[in-house]
Amino acid sequence: MESTLDIFVKAIFSENMIFAYFLGMCSYLAVSKTVKTAVGLGAAVIFVLLVTVPVNYLLENYLLKEGALSWLDPNSDTLANMDLSFLAFIMFIAVVASIVQLVEMLVEKFAPALYGALGIFLPLIAVNCSILGGALFMQDRQYSTILDATAFSLGSGIGWFIAIVAIAAIREKIRYSNVPAPLRGLGITFIITGLMGIGFMAFMGIKYGKDEAPEKVAITTTIDIDKP
Amino acid sequence: MSDIAENKKTPKEPLFSKKNKKLVTDPLTDNNPVTIQVLGICSALAITVQVKQGVVMGLAVIFVLVLGNLIISLLRNLIPSRIRIIVQLVVVASLVIIVDQLLAAFMPDVSEQLSVFVGLIITNCIIMGRFEAFAMANKPWPSIMDGFGNGLGYAGLLVLVAVFRELFGSGTLYGFPIFGDYITGSGLYSIGYVNNNMMILPPMALIIVGVIIWIQRSRNKSLIEEH
Numbered sequence: 001m002e003s004t005l006d007i008f009v010k011a012i013f014s015e016n017m018i019f020a021y022f023l024g025m026c027s028y029l030a031v032s033k034t035v036k037t038a039v040g041l042g043a044a045v046i047f048v049l050l051v052t053v054p055v056n057y058l059l060e061n062y063l064l065k066e067g068a069l070s071w072l073d074p075n076s077d078t079l080a081n082m083d084l085s086f087l088a089f090i091m092f093i094a095v096v097a098s099i100v101q102l103v104e105m106l107v108e109k110f111a112p113a114l115y116g117a118l119g120i121f122l123p124l125i126a127v128n129c130s131i132l133g134g135a136l137f138m139q140d141r142q143y144s145t146i147l148d149a150t151a152f153s154l155g156s157g158i159g160w161f162i163a164i165v166a167i168a169a170i171r172e173k174i175r176y177s178n179v180p181a182p183l184r185g186l187g188i189t190f191i192i193t194g195l196m197g198i199g200f201m202a203f204m205g206i207k208y209g210k211d212e213a214p215e216k217v218a219i220t221t222t223i224d225i226d227k228p
Numbered sequence: 229m230s231d232i233a234e235n236k237k238t239p240k241e242p243l244f245s246k247k248n249k250k251l252v253t254d255p256l257t258d259n260n261p262v263t264i265q266v267l268g269i270c271s272a273l274a275i276t277v278q279v280k281q282g283v284v285m286g287l288a289v290i291f292v293l294v295l296g297n298l299i300i301s302l303l304r305n306l307i308p309s310r311i312r313i314i315v316q317l318v319v320v321a322s323l324v325i326i327v328d329q330l331l332a333a334f335m336p337d338v339s340e341q342l343s344v345f346v347g348l349i350i351t352n353c354i355i356m357g358r359f360e361a362f363a364m365a366n367k368p369w370p371s372i373m374d375g376f377g378n379g380l381g382y383a384g385l386l387v388l389v390a391v392f393r394e395l396f397g398s399g400t401l402y403g404f405p406i407f408g409d410y411i412t413g414s415g416l417y418s419i420g421y422v423n424n425n426m427m428i429l430p431p432m433a434l435i436i437v438g439v440i441i442w443i444q445r446s447r448n449k450s451l452i453e454e455h
Contacts, residue, residue, distance in 0.1 A: 019430065019431070020430055021274055021430075022269065022270055022271075022272075022273040022274050022430065022433070022434075023270050023274075023348070024270060025269040025270045025273070026266065026267060026268070026269060026270060026353040029266055029269065030266065086325060086328075086329060087325075088347075089321045089324055089325050089328070089347050089350060090318065090321040090322065090325065092347075093317050093318075093320075093321050093350055093351075094314070094317070094318070094321075097313060097314050097317050098314075126313060126317070127313075127317075127350075127351045127353060127356045128351065129270035129271070129348050129351045129352075131351075132347065132348060132350060132351045133270075133344060133348055133351075136344040136347045136348065137344060140343060140344055180442075181445075181446075181449075181452050182441075182442050182443075182444075182445035182446035182449075182451075182452055183438075183441075183442050183445070184452060184453050185453030186263075186266060186441055186453065187438050187439075187441040187442045187445065188438070189438075190434050190435070190437050190438030190441065191434070191435050191438035191439075193431075193434050194431040194432065194433075194434035194435035194438065195431070195435075196431075197429075197430055197431030197434060198429075198431045201429065201431070
């Protein structure tokens with residue numbers, strides 16, 4: 001099994017939400033004009049991911065998965081065969097939407113300046129693909145413990161944060177360069193994101209704990225064949 | 229009652245009037261949801277490695293968008309504005325569940341390849357964007373046209389990107405070999421042509437869309453942004 005740390009590092013770098021899966025691109029492109037708002041939105045995404053993924057993990061494992069309801073009554077056959085996973089989409093999105101509503105109210109109360117700066121984009125976190133994507137990837141990959149799922153959500157959030165802050169910093173500077181007129185704004189942002197994605201692909205070479213063992217076996221066998 | 233009174237005052241519009249046609253054709257070019265409105269990019273890029281996936285995804289989005297626009301437009305006077313986002317999300321989520329179950333039943337291989345991206349249609353900004361901007365304020369028929377037009381604009385761009393990526397990345401189109409067989413080295417491969425594996429990687433999708441935006445904006449100067 002992958003260790004929790006592996007999952008965390010993987011989620012930040014080699015399986016970055018933006019550069020590997022393009023999740024959350026809409027707000028990524030729309031709110032990355034200045035670093036300040038980008039930091040605010042990035043922090044909001046980290047927080048919402050960190051809360052929603054564990055909640056959805058519990059829902060998935062104690063309500064939706066095949067046989068997940070058997071904790072209600074271990075002896076009942078109907079409960080052990082019950083598969084509610086087709087309800088996953090609607091459950092996940094309901095959890096995400098209500099938690100976003102909560103965050104919105106908290107930010108409005110305690111950080112009005114940030115609320116003014118984020119404006120329309122805070123409710124849009126509910127439809128930010130990275131949040132629902134986090135929940136769906138969690139379901140897809142079947143993490144064994146809630147700790148792993150939390151590490152994954154925190155890592156994905158931090159990865160998204162790094163991506164949006166980096167592009168916002170680049171966009172602030174690129175204002176002073178001579179970009180061809182039709183590429184200004186959206187076009188050049190796409191191309192820069194693509195180039196950053198190529199850069200991030202370098203992280204795919206990171207060796208995780210699990211990968212090492214089978215390779216050693218392969219080396220010893222080749223030596224054995226060479227000897228005689 | 230009020231509806232009937234409204235109908236008497238305004239002369240009835242033909243179903244395919246100029247205005248309604250414009251709702252369909254506009255999103256195909258100068259008001260494309262992906263390249264101009266910047267909506268729905270999340271899923272547009274990840275599933276454009278093969279044309280087939282792009283076509284299936286495009287059809288799924290057209291289906292959800294047309295039906296969703298219709299439902300929201302019918303309900304538009306009943307939805308309290310404070311909770312409208314949640315109502316919209318529930319409508320989309322139910323439609324997406326239908327799509328997901330249909331795909332899993334009839335096209336299991338494509339369903340497997342698309343994996344989480346079918347579910348992500350729910351958070352596709354095009355759908356929420358059209359609900360907010362159009363269906364909440366318009367009658368059912370124009371909403372259907374608007375949904376169809378925007379869905380088609382999205383699907384068109386998806387297929388366009390997928391054609392480039394599949395043709396140059398794997399040398400096939402919709403699964404059919406175009407440049408000859410790569411493994412036996414026939415056709416173009418016999419004179420030393422190689423597939424550009426770069427095209428299959430995620431970042432190239434972004435760069436292709438960037439180039440499409442570049443071409444579109446240099447043809448239509450009014451779309452150029454300040455910065």
